[in-house]
Structure formats: C-alpha cells, structure tokens
Amino acid sequence: MTLLAPTGSGRPPPAPPAARSGRRGLLPYLLLLPGAAWLFVFFGVPLAQLAAASLYDPSGSLATGYAMTWAFSNYPDVVQAYWPQFLRSFGYAGLALVLALLLGYPLAYAIAQKAGRWKNLLLVCVVAPMFTSFLVRTLAWKTILSDNGALVGLLRDVHLLAPDGRLLATPFAVVLGLTYNFLPFLVLPLYASLERLDPRLLEAATDLYASGAQAFRRVTLPLSMPGLVAGTLLFFIPASGDYINAELLGTPNEYMIGNVIDSAFLVRLDYPQGAALSFLLMAAILAVVFGYLRRAGTEEVL
C-alpha cells in the first residue's frame, strides 16, 4: 500500500504570503530532530556499514570476526560468480515492467477518464490486493498455476501447452508473479497523472484532425509522462530487488540476485560477499534509474 504516497494529492492552493517566520527559528529543527535522527542512525549509518562490510577480508567468518582489508577484489569476485543472476534480475524485472505497462496503462486510463461515478470503487479494487499478505497472495499463484489446476489443464487441452508442460517453476511464473505483485505501484501514480488530464484536450486534438492514435501519442502520453516515470520507477526498483517470486514460483534456475544475497547473509554467512552484492544491486538500480530519468527528461520527479 505504499504507492499513493509519492504522487501526493493535487496541488496546494496558492498560499498567502508566509507570515512572521522570525520568531520560530528553532522549532522546525526540534520537529525534525527525532525523525531525522532515526533515519540517519538506522538508514544512513547502516549503508556506510554495508559499504565497509563489502570491503572486509572475505576469508573471515562471523565466528572469527572480519578484518577490514579494503578488499576491493570482492566486487569482481561476486560479479564473476553471480553475473547470470544479476542479468536475470534485470531481465525479469524489465519483462515484467513491459507487461505491467501493457496492462496498467489501459487500467489507469479507464479509471481516470472513463469510470465516472465508479472511479473510487475501481481504485479500491486496484489497491485491494494489498489488503492481504504479499506472501499469501504469491502462494495463491502457486495454486492457480499448479500442474493439477484448471488453468494448466485448459492450456493443455487447447494445446497451448504440451501434455507434460507446466507453468509453475518456470520463468513465466516468476515474471507473472512480479507483474502481479507490483502492478498497483505502476497504476496509482499513472492514474494520478491521467486524472488531471482534461478530456477537452483530447476533443481539441480530434477537432484539430488528430486520429485517436495520434491524439494518444501527441496529447495523452506526453501529459501522463510524470506519472509514467514515477510509476515505472516504483515498479522497477522493488521488482529487480525481489526474490520472493523467484523462490516461491520458480526454481534455482530462476533465482534472481535477491536469492543470492539472502543466502549469502542468512545461509552461507558470507557477509563481505553479501554486502558487495547488495551494494552492486543498489548501484545498478541507481544507474538504471538515473539513466532512465535523464532520457525521460523529467528529473524533477525526484
């Protein structure tokens, strides 16, 4: 249910000029202090700690302790060992994103522009999946895609799937799960943008000889860009770092980088390697995000 947040709700009304600010010099800092301190100590400091851990001597262990040896070689080592999982993470997340755009854009558009008095109800339907547990929902896909389930049976009957073909434990299942789980994160900001779109603009475009498709490409799409950019990021960031779908709906052949990091920290207890992977993941995501924002030309979304 995290998604309404970044787009906020509407613009503030024109504020009257700020009155008397002088007498409250310290107050804002007092208001900010507890929250900012919390974020600094439990978000900022740990990131630094993670950076440090990624340079620990890889031959140490949790029992014997780690020595800081500025072991930059950890990075090439983990890339060499786990580049397929890295590629898979971004490949699956990218594929899921394309699917989510194809499904999410018409949905957001329909709710924003066509739903009329059903708007709020449909919005609730978009958010509704998040009312129940992420893991429980993902497990439900296991039932839907199961070899004995109706869906597989149907697909086998119409020969879309070989008689021994499966859906579960395939890349398809993982991508489907990712698309499903993060779709609302894409739809809500997109909806917020499209909702502000004045339908008269489309009428004006058609009046000025634009076909339906042209009106979409020249008017609707550019005007929904802020929502599209925000939604894409909100979708892509968690999807590429996810490992629950790969674990529950896939096999080790579908493992993403998250699965590797999880086991590095919790099973193999190899902290330097886990930290280096975490850091690489964040760097890769940031690189993708900023590259994308630069191309989209809307850096102010941040």
Add this chain to the structure above:
Amino acid sequence: MRISRWFADRWVMIVALLVLGYLALPILVVAALSFNRPSSRLSYDFNEFTLDNWRQPCATSDMCDAVVRSVQIGFLVTVVATVLGTLMAFALVRHRFRGRSGINVLIFLPMATPELVMGTSLLALFVSAGVPQGFWTIVIAHVMFCVSFVVVTVKARLAGMDRRLEEAAMDLYASEWQTFRLITLPLVLPGIVAAALLAFSLSFDDFIITNFNAGTTVTFPMYVWGAAQRGIPPQVNVVGTAMFAVALLLVGLSSLRTRARFGLGSDS
C-alpha cells in the same frame, strides 16, 4: 459496423476490467482455500469444503503466536512512525529553514532503496555493533522504512489545506494553540490516520527487511515463508482472508464517514 463502434468505445474499459480480474484472482483463491481441507500438507490444490479452518484458526499455535507478534510490532511501529513522521511533515510544510533539501533527500532515499539493501545494511550494523536481533530490532527497522511514507502522506494533506482557514480562526479570536487544536489538527487528521494505517500495513506485511533482522523472532510473514517449505496450514488463508475483510471494512467505513461529514461526498 455498430458492433465495432461499440467495441471501439469500450475496449479500454474491457481491458481494465480484465486486468482488475487478474489482480483479484489470487484473493479469490485465498478466500476459497481458507475453506479447503487440503489432501496433504504440501498440496496447494482445492480438495474439500470445510469450515474447520475458520472454527479453529489457531489449530497451529505457532501461526497465531506469529500473528499476535506481528500485530504487536505493527502497533508499536505505527505509533512511533506516525509521531515522528507527522512532526517532520509539519516542519517541512509550515517552516522555512536551512538544510531543507538535505532532509528531503533523507526522507526520499528509503523509499527508493530496495528493501533488500536496507535489510542487509541494518543486519551489517546490528552484527558489527553486537546488538542481538529480535523483537526490538524488527521494530527499529520497520519504523525506519515507515517514517518516510508517513511524512509523504501527512505532507500531502497538510499542503492541500487552505492556510486561510487558520488565518480565519486567528481572526476569530483563537490563539495559536486553539487554532491548532480546533482547526489544523481536525483537518489534517484524515491524513494522519491514513498514514498510520499505511504504516501498520507496511509493517504487518513486511518480509524482506524483517527476514534479515528478526533473529529467531517469527512474525506472520516469516511464519508463512518458513511454512512454505514445509507445507502451509490452511489457516494461513483464513488470516489472509480476514485481513482483507478488515481492510475492506475500514475503507468502506471511512468513505461513509467522509460522506456524512462533508455533505454529499465532497471532501474539503
């Protein structure tokens, strides 16, 4: 001709409804499975209708303990994160001060960082500081990632509020404190409540960050994760369905309340 025209006008809505179906499907399955008597521990298929799971939701007591623990954690996290985040939102909307952009970055970053990175980095911190992991480290971690969402939610409500209402109150003989208590707070309250619900649901449902910082403490998502390997008791679907019903009820009630408060459905 007629039919193609009809379809051209409505295809967007048809696609939208199909997508909504896709979104709703797993919930329906969860609800159905909550009435299922599974054929074996590892089976995910519908076998036989029963009300047993609903009659005895705590048949597997580990699961109920986990749910109770998740509720406790969620409650604590909600209180702390809502207070911290609301204070920050007020500072950001109502005051001009130096270092504002730095604070904005500090609030934005946790929302843009993969949970995996936050979870592992906290783990690295707790381990290197020798802090034993458990209930309290989960609370700390959850408050950390909930605060930003509270700030953003309350900020939106606060920024959308007409400053003239507060000026009008002061003009009508209300002191600063009375203005806050009688005007500002009641009008921002829906935003604060929404933020609190958001924080609770984020905390209750979090798996990734919890997984790295729970030690041996088991929350509901941790329990489900562990059980997924051994076989899921059908009561998990009872919890899932009940959560859904409660959330839906809350949404329904709040929309009724808004209608009642502001006349015919028009919010302020």
Add this chain to the structure above:
Amino acid sequence: MRMAPETPAGDLRLANLTKRFGVFTAVDDLSLTIGQGSFFALLGASGCGKTTTLRTIAGLEEPTSGQVLLGDREITRLRPYKRPVNTVFQSYALFPHLNIFENVAFGLRRRGIRSVDDEVTRMLSLVQLDGYGNRRPAQLSGGQQQRVALARALINRPQVLLLDEPLGALDLKLRRQMQIELKRIQTEVGITFVHVTHDQEEAMTMADTVAVMNAGRIEQLGAPADIYELPATAFVANFLGQSNLLAGEATGASGGDVAVTAHGARFAVPASRSRAEHGPVHLGVRPEKLILVGSADQVPAGHQHVTGVVTDASYVGVSTQYLLRTGWGTELSVFAANSGTSARVAVGSEAVAYWDPQHAFLLPRDAADTDRTSPVLDEPVGASS
C-alpha cells in the same frame, strides 16, 4: 482575553504604512483615515497592494514600517486574535469540519461566551439563513456560504469589518443582489466596513468613500461621484470607467478657464476642473458626455467639438457605443443612450462629437504620454496583492 467591542471605536488610521516582500514593495508609504461607521472601498487591480493593506489591518501581515491605529490605540503589532477587527475572507474560509452554527459561533466561543444560541440564531436570520445551522459549508451554495462568512464575522461586533473581495466568487446577478444586501446590513449595524475589490462598479455602488490604489499607493480618494466626475490621474480616469484623454498643452488660466491646444485645435476647460494650468496636459471627456451629430452646424453654442469618421458602432441595448476616428488617427469612444431622441449614425459616415466644457477635465501629463482612450484592463500583473 475579553474585548469590549461595544466601546466607541474611533477612526481607523494607517500612518506611513509600508510592506515589502523581498524587493517587491506591496504597500508604499500609505497614509489613510477611515471614519468610524463609514463604508470604505479599496479599489485596484490585482497586485496593487489592496489585499496586503487589508491583511495588515487584520494583523495577518506585519508591516515593514508604519502604524495601524484604531482610535487612540496602536494595534500595529497586535496578534490577529487580540484585535477588535474581523474579516470576511476571499473564498470565505469556512471551517469545512464544523456546521454552520459552529462556524458562526466560533468567535463568541473563543472569547469565552457560554450561551451563544440566541446570538447565532439572530445572526443567521439577519443574513436570511434561518434553519441552516446544522448543515455543513459544502452543502451550501456560493451565495449562502458568503452570507455565513459575513455572519461569522459580524456576530463578534467588531469595530472594523474587513471584506476581502467578498463577492468575487459569485455570478453577476447574485453579486448585485449581495451588494445591496451588504449595504443594508452595514447601515443596520453601523460598523466601519473596509471593502477590498477590483470591481469598480461594486466599489461605487456600495462605498461612501473609495480609494483607488495603484502600485502600493493611493491614486485618489473621495466619494464615488466626485472621483468619477473629476478623476485626479490618467490611471483613475481609465480605471474607474473610461475616458477619452487627448494629449495637449495648457497655456494658462484666464477668466476662469484654462486654454488648451491639442492636435492643432484650441479648447477651454473651467479652472475648477483643471488639475494643471501649464505645460503638458490630458484633456479628458467621458464617452457618455460626448454627443454625436452629423455636422459642425448642429453643435450648440458654447460647446466644443472634434470631427472624425465613425469606424464602429456596437449596439449594447441601453446605449450604442461608437468609435470616432479623428483626423490625427485617435479613436474616441462615444456612448449614445438609446433613448429614442437621436438617430443612429452609420459606420463610415463623417460625424462631429461635441461636449459641454463643464463636463471636461484637465489632468497633468508626462511629456512623453500621448492620447489615451482605452480602459485599464483588470488583468493580474504578476505578484498577488
């Protein structure tokens, strides 16, 4: 604290009031006295500083320098809730979470008054909203909300009531109706009203005294008719209604008249209606004071005239508005009442516009300034007022 609004207020005085926002000067060394019990209008375009002036009186804005005095009492830096002054806000600012009764009772309750029922009921009936107490603001129409805002302020019996564009959000018909209503209520309660508006007709209909503001200063102050009949500056002449201002040179007064040369012709204006007697001037005549005839023979004795060609005629019901292009290219506005006593003039025909010198006026002019005949358009000019 408890106020004693019943004590005689005395005049509201602004002394050398200045308010700057950064480099922008919203109010520029403004001094003004508003008599007790008067209905005073501050008129000006957006950004002229009228709303800032009002907010300073309300205490919502602290002036950069200068004083606000109420009678003998200085209230410049008093917090808004300690002033016997109430405001009807633009867009009303009714509390959306309180019902109408509680909105109106708000001020009384804050001042610790327990039994408010009678007062509120009486007030709601004054603004003709009996029985609306239990509704929420969102359930009321714009005009009703406006009246609640008025009741909410008036119930406190302030010594001064400030109205910030109170009718701006209403449609034309309702606005006219509320203007009359407001005027009636002001007469009834006898409180000093300070009314900010950009609508010149509204200001003239309602106020005893109008101050025309421009760029943080007062251009002219006086009774509506006086300002209209004898504007003090070219800005006022074209902000309050419309004027034909011809650029000319005044050559001094003789025998009660000031002689003016403009575009090669000689005119005279009574000295009593001249604000300059030498040098560059604007000779001004209101469009409705011009009378259109076919030829110079028809101009009565003692009147003055210019000749031109009619380039446009707009029929607007009560009058026909003509444009008359003079020999030197300026288009004068002429309004002819459709009273049935004069014939219509065809577009393209030559015509003569004449006027009684008693209706002309003379204003000082910047040497670089030329003829001005179009009204000042009331468009936002950037910064909010």
